[in-house]
Amino acid sequence: MSKSEIKIDSSNTSTSDVSPGVIQEVAIELDPVLERRTLRKFDKYLLPPLTIILLLAYLDRSNLGALANNSAIPYEHTLTLDPSGNAKVFGFEDGLGLKGNQFNVISTCFYPAYVVLETPWTMAVKRYGAKHVLGVAMVSWSVITMCTGFMHNYGQAIALRVLLGAFEAGLVPCIVFIISTIWAREDQAKRNAIIYGCNCLSGAFGGLIAFAIESMGTRLGLEAWRWLFIIEGAASIGLCGICWLLLPNTAEDAWFLNAEEKQMMRARKHRDIAHRGNDENPLKYTKMALTDVNVYLAAICLFCCSIPLFGFGTFLPTIIKGLGYTSLQANYLTIPVYVLATITLATATCTSDWLKRRVPVLLVMPVPVIVGYIIACSTANHAAGYAAMFLCGGGIYAFNCLLLTWVSNNLAPDYKRSVGVPLFICLGNISGIASSNIYPSADAPRYLVGNAVSAATEFLALACVVGMWWALRSRNAEKERLREAGVESNGKEGDKALGFVYNL
Template sequence: MSESDVKAAVASANSTNSAEKFEASQGEVDAIFIDPELERRTLRKFDQWLLPPLTIILLLAYLDRSNLGNAKIFGFTEGIGLKGNQFNIISTCFYPTYVVFETPWTMAVKRFGAKHVLGVAMVAWSIVTLSTGFIHNYQQAIALRVLLGAFEAGLVPCIVFIISTIWAREAQAKRNAIIYGCNCLSGAFGGLIAYGIESMGTRHGLESWRWLFIVEGAASVGLCGICWFLLPNTAEDAWFLTAQEKECMRSRKLRDIVNRGSADDSPMEYVKMAFSDICVYLAAACLFCCSIAIFGFGTFLPTIIKGLGYTSLQANYLTIPVYIFATCTLAAATFASDLMKKRTVVLCVLPIPVIVGYIIVCATANHAVGFFAMFLCGGGIYAFNCILLTWVSNNLAPDYKRSVGVPLFICLGNISGIVSSNIYPSSDSPRYIMGNAVSAGMEFLALGCVVVMWWTLKRRNSEKERMRAEGLEENGKHGDKALDFVYNL
């Protein structure tokens, strides 16, 4: 099919009435043939040219976000004169703007493309991180954490959305794994960088915690600037594709119209669908529960390990093997989920070691056993969130509904950051039993939410299957509610 034919078919598929549009364009869709080798070659280019800059961006963002935990044990609280629970409040202030701005950022990517929207965001948050190295009081710390949350807000939902527009549903989990893989690796690199900077001590009159923000912020400014130029704006006009490969991507978009939707010119219809879909709120409840554990783990792991009886310096480098193990289990779980083309069974297994790990930490003060428990927690936390994210993205269509539904479920789930920042108060040191117990209980609730979501989607599939068995060809609904859309379980 030539490029002009594809454009004509796409135009037909974007006509005024969505039902008529689908019928009118179905002939063109059925006539599309895409050379499998060309398709594989094209998608390999996205793996080679898109995933690396996304990985770097994510790694830098997580470093800039989580270095507050490392800075705390370097003297951050004493350096700016914090008292009582002020450190926890600073941690909390990241999340209100983070939650509020997730959906607007993602809709902006859908409307204006990834390159410019993410480019502005990532350079801005890098400058905010660099500036944190020069603060002197509590109020300045609050202001910069609020700004950091606003600029980092769209990163994860935007990347999930971008991945969903390129790869097939059964291939998305291992690509989404870079999101949480970078989260894990940022913990490992953050511990390593923090160890080096702590060993460096005071230089040029600046404490080591200040150098932590300055070094990481300066690196982010430079590397994010480079990544800005490497990002494509849309999948169909990526700079690294040949004319033939760009035509392939346009053909794939039309071919996948059932799963990606057939009414991109009527976005408000799908915005309403996203806000009225009960599964978005079930997923948000699940993410809320499991994210209490992941946010607490990411911010307070050095503090938890120090509470097990290790020194500040040991607490930083002992986070490294925990995060490396978490990265390995994340890779194994996402590859297994994609291979089986199933999400629920993996999601039901992953919370178990997390629950066991937190129970162990609550039950014993033994250093070695508590440290082992951190491996159990890290081994399940990140993989669970990644596959949940993929599962939700797989089951929302078309693109406009997904561009609203994914950030909506993420922003509602990320309200948990406000809770997780306050369940490890300094008054609960050294063992932080309350925070660890809350994390264990929330992982158990997340497991229950997965079961409810599976039951809801299975009922929808069963109802559609019954209607098809009765000879119906359409049910008057669009997107993932359409008769020929099958929810991934």
């Protein structure tokens, strides 16, 4: 038998004999050396373009936030805040003749299409492949970003923001889904960390880029705010076009694999068919996702923990400016906070993968966030408030990343995951609208109400994790009881099938 061939054997192992979150009935032998070599190629050739795409998307969609002047404008998405919320408005409102709350309306218009289209985009990746679907999406949002620099009125601004939300809708859930189809469950958290790592990078440097472009002033008859969109949009078109060429369509036909490695990926797909499923009857799996109560409990959890994420992006520059620094200096001082957040994110996700468990780390990460917001609420001392932001940053990103990974790990087969993951994300993203109402500019500079709500919702997110753990643990226990009784099938499919062990 060649290295790329598979061998299928029956197995009657118990829950304690297998890695959590896997199917027990089928054991297929693959050459581990070849498998590791093949997966290292995905780390080398797939993750870098995905990282570039994410970073560009975060910078593109946070441009409007960079025009906000210490106000709690809803910044598009729970994963794409612009933490440099202290950037000046350099002609945007005057250039479009905006009045009243029209700036807020323009920003909020990102949401409707974004929330509605997350699931269809992810299902399209499952049906047509990542290369074609993400390629169209990322070039389209880059063109829209550049076109934003040439708009002239309120109506055009609304139309462009709606279109931007429509084309960026599937980015995060699509990437989570792609990662879930390539790497084993215990190896996914550190790959999903690129989503939040790129957010940290865009948070640390997005405001500085805006300030640098602002210093250009009016050039060729175009105001500085227009150049912000034009330059970043043009850069995105070029880089996203390159990434389009580098993306594989499916894991089994990736251009960077040789014939033996492609056969390995096909063998892995066959090995995982019990929980990945086939491409037949997608409506059945869609119904499975829409009727799974755990998806909605996860959405509530994401909703709760995303409100502190907004609060973090809004409050951080304000507390730093309160120390007596200028807006530009405040941007520099946010960088250490995001550096720590990135280090914590990497440490937490690698630890979770090493433990092959999600819940132990998920239960730890909200604690510093809650403590940080309590400190921010309980004292007016700016040094203490700044230190509290390190605590918040240290937990927010890691918690959200591990929650995404945990939910993805426990949804099967692929079609159910392609619906369930974006569904829970889009429901959680409604928090973007809610959070804009708890940080009114009138509460500056301390935002006591907003930070108190953030502490409370992070605690609720922690409680939701406990509830999800109890529900999945109960399902595992019931399945184990049936197996010990000699039952061969419980009549269910996907992750609810008798052989699937939920990852706790």
